[in-house]
Amino acid sequence: MLSILFYLFAVVAIFSAFYVTKARSPVNSALCLVTTFICFAVLYITLDAPFMAAIQIMVYAGAIMVLIVFVIMLLNLGTAVKKRYTHGLAWGGALSILMLFITNLFIRRGVPTGKVGEITTQTIHNYGHTELIGRAMFTDFLLPFEIASILLLVAIVGAVILSKREV
């Protein structure tokens, strides 16, 4: 059952991701990107990470995509003319296929190891994923959390200054 779910959403994610790069109109690209994000959220749920799925939907498919679609609509971009549509397809395709080949080689050859923790499925079901994330965030990762908030503030100020007509 889980494997059927995985393959279904993996195939949908791959095809919609490919259509993001192929669609002539940026609006179609944005819609396919939303499909990919939602497929990823489902895959996060299959990985026992429901909080990550929730913020994937809220942050990516909500906030960031709204921003992108807003800019597309604001700039009023039409569909791309065929002549001014892409850079060299052959070189880009060859390079990305090479990258796919190399990453597959590394994945198939190696064994994923590292610091094994104690967050089992039972622990996640007992405490809840959100509580575990919050506990880790506010104890071990407090300083990066504060830095992230400063980063968001700086980004907001920068966006306001950049899009003001005259400073």
Add this chain to the structure above:
Amino acid sequence: MITVYHYLILSAIIFSIGTFGVLTRKNAIVIFMCIELMLNSVNLTFIALSRHLQNMDGQIFVFFVMTVAAAEAAVGLALMIAFYRNRGSIDSDDFNMLKW
């Protein structure tokens, strides 16, 4: 049976598609969306490995990747609007104001 390798290979495929889009498209917003695709595939890798190793640190890192992506979206799209005001297009071929 779905193992961690399935997720890793899926994220490798999505990352390559994102690379293809960044290298071939001309529209700056589509390039931006392909970068988001690459960030998402790395997030999938983080969560799959975090599940595999039964460790929470990878998922915390995904949280920070999302924060940086949001900040990047705000600043990058503001830059695109500013560029569009100057040039009237956002094709990456027109990004040559620093050339002399």
